[in-house]
Amino acid sequence: MTALLSIKTRRTKLGHDEKKESTLEDSRKVVHLRVYRKNPKQDKSSHFDKFEVPVQRWTTVLDALLHAKEYLDKSIAIRYSCRMASCGSCGMKINGIPRLACYTKISEIDGNIITCEPLPNFPVIRDLVGDFSDFFDHHGAMEPFIHNQNVDIIDKNRLTEFIQTPEDVENYLQFSYCIKCGLCYSACPSVGSDTRFPGPQALAQAYRYVADNRDDATQSRLNIVDNKHGIWRCHFAGSCSVVCPKGVDPALGIQLLRGHLVNFSKNDKKLAESRTRDLGKT
C-alpha cells in the first residue's frame, strides 16, 4: 500500500513537471548562454562569453553547452562523460547554484539567460573545469574501504562471507550512492573558508563505513575526523543536502557521525552487530 502511494505521489509530481514544461513552446526557442572563460596558463583574468543557443523543452544545460562548443566556439572547456547523472563529471554553478549540467533542463530554469560558472571551492584548471585533487585527497583520507581484521583479503582460499540483513544495509546504503560530483563540497560554507576541512562528501563517506557493520575500524575513522579542521567545522547549514543530485544527504551522515563521536549513536551499530552474530549462528 505504501509502495502504491509513493508511486502515485511520484506520478503526480512528474505530471506536475510535465504540465509546467508543456507551457513552453514546443517549437525551438533561443536561450542566452553566459559561459565563464578563464585559461590560467595564458591569462589570470576571467570573463564571460555569450552564446545564443537554440533549445527544446528536453534540452539540458550540458546539451546547450555542447551545442555552443560544437558550432560556436570549440575552445570551451567542459568536463562530462555519461550525460545521465551517474558519473558526476559535469558539476558546475548554474545561475548561482551548484548543479549537474546533464541533470538540469533549461526548461526548469527561470528566464532565458543561463550563466555557467565553475564550481566554487575548486581551483579552476580552465573555463568550467575545476581541479578535484583536494576533494579526492580528502575522500582518500577517510580510508573509504572496509577494514576487517577477521577477514583475510590476501589469501583467496580463506575468503569469508560478510553477512548483513537488509536493515543493516539501509544504515549506509544512501551514503554509498555518492557519485563524487563535488556539488556538496562547493555549496559548503565551511569548505569555502577552510581548505583543510574534509567537506561534506568525505565526512559522509566516513559515516558510510562507520555505519557498515562489516567494518571494524570505527575508532580509527573517528580519530581521523576528530580534529580542529575536522568534523566540528560543520555548522549544519544543510546546503550540501540541498544540492546533492543523488539524495545522499551528507548533512545527515555528518550529524550521525558526530552522534558517534559524542557517544550518542553507538547502540545502533552494536544492535546491528549482535543481529548479524545471531544470524551467523543460525
Added chain:
Amino acid sequence: MKSSNEDRIYSDGNRRENHEGLKAWLNPSRYGWERISYWLQRLTGVFLLIYFVGHVIETSSLVDGKDAWNAMLELTQTTWGHLFLILVIGTSTFHSANGIRLLFTETGRGLGKPGRPDYPYSPVSLNYRQKSGIWIALILAATAMLYGASILFAGE
C-alpha cells in the same frame, strides 16, 4: 589525515583559488531556511561577542566611581540605547533557541534515519522538525523583542 594531503594543499599557494571564503557565509540566499539559520546564528554570535566586550567595559566603569557608572547607565536610557538593548534581547533569544536545536542535531537527534533515497529526493535531515525549530527560534526572538520594547519604551 595529517599527511601528505595537508602538506600538498599548503605547499601550493593556489589551493585557495576560487574558494568562496567569507562570501560563503555572508550570502544566505541560495540554499533554503537551514542556510538562513546558519547565517543568522553566525551574525547573532558575532553581535553578542561584540556586546559582551562592550558589557565588560560598561560594568568596569564601576571602578571609576558612582558618577562614571551613572554616566554609562544613561547611555542605555536614550532611544538608541533602548533600540540597542532590544537588538541584544532578540539576538540572544534567537542564538540560544537555535543553539539548543543545533545541540540536538549535533548528537544525531531529530534528523530522521537513513534509508533508500527515492526520486524526487528530499533530504531527511532538512525535515519539518528542523524547519519548525528555526521558525520557533525566530518567533521567540520576535516575541522577546516586542516584550522588551514594551517595557523599555513604556516610561517614555
